[in-house]
Amino acid sequence: MRKQIGVTKYWLSQTIGLLALTLFVCCYLIVTPSFAQTKVPLLFGENRNEKGELNPIPERFTSIFAAIEKDHNIQFSLQIYPWNRAVKIASTEGGLIFGLSLTPERAEIFRFSEPVVYQYLWLVTRADQQFPFNTIEDLKGKTIGVVRGSKYGGEFDRLKNVLFKTDDDIDAYGPRLKKLQNRRIDAMIFASPLTNHKEVEALIKTIKIPQENETDLSAHQVTRFSVLPIPVLKDGIRFALLKGKNDKLISDIDRTLSKLSKLNAKQKGRKRDQ
Structure with missing residues (x-):
């Protein structure tokens, strides 16, 4: 009988300990944030409808933004302005901008990514x-x-x-x-x-x-x-950043764009074979 009581106490203590440990881990996961993403401001030109309301950003762009964020543990913080103002901010303050066309004049001051879409x-x-x-x-x-x-x-x-x-x-x-x-x-x-x-x-x-x-x-x-x-x-739509501001970021973006391009090519190949 004493032996059974001892065994019962042992398993009870183990169970309580396990519950306590589980509770601690759960509390830790709730209280402790995951590894923080680096926030990256992203300038984007506004597009409005006939009522003057902002149109949503096309999914073909947001899906690419999400892929870049996932690959490089960053989070884009969209800053939407009239296009002329967005370009001026990118040209003077050095923010990352999306949608900029590559021209000879801009190539002198900006580092451009590869085309995202055409x-x-x-x-x-x-x-x-x-x-x-x-x-x-x-x-x-x-x-x-x-x-x-x-x-x-x-x-x-x-x-x-x-x-x-x-x-x-x-x-x-x-x-x-x-x-x-x-x-x-x-x-x-x-x-x-x-x-x-x-x-x-x-x-x-x-x-x-x-x-x-x-x-x-x-x-x-x-x-x-x-x-x-x-x-x-036929105009390539790209990311751009003032030269010398963050060349690594443009290189990271290009790596993701290259990966997406290869995946897209594979998918098109599979569709042709079907």
Whole structure:
């Protein structure tokens, strides 16, 4: 009997000890934070709809941000500004920026990542005011609607307001389509990852144009838009940081982009084999 009592006390003490240890570990996991991620401010240009509301960041970008964060134990802290202001902050204060096009002038001060995605810059016109476009020279005498502060390639930027005029506006398609509808501009630049101009036309049909009255509404109903078949530019969208600020960060980003590119190539290969 005493032996049984002793065994019972032994197992009871072991059980209590195990419960105490489990409770301690649970409390430790709750109270003690995991290894802290390094927070990295990331400048991003705002994009607003026709009501002036911020559009959500496209999933094709956020998924890449998440992959970089996971690979390098960092956490992006998004800082969303009008594009011109975001570029100015990156140029003067040295913050990491996403969405910057590589130009000769910018290459002198920024270190760029490899392209994250490619955007095609399409020319949108009224359907009844199309014109032939093969080279920048075909824009002679035209007025082209662009996003204020954006760059569209060395040749386009060099010849704007020389060979042709630009109309700078906010990064919202609705107001610029309205200018096109009212013949205040001859064409506007429309950035899209889509590679077929007819698919871009279909997308443009879904964009709401701000209307002030019934006359505006009826005008919109009869206005059709066309996308010219040849894009102005195939533009690589990249991360960028002032040279010498944090070269390792750009190298880390490039490693993740390379890995994602290889995974994407494998997936495409598997789909072709199926």
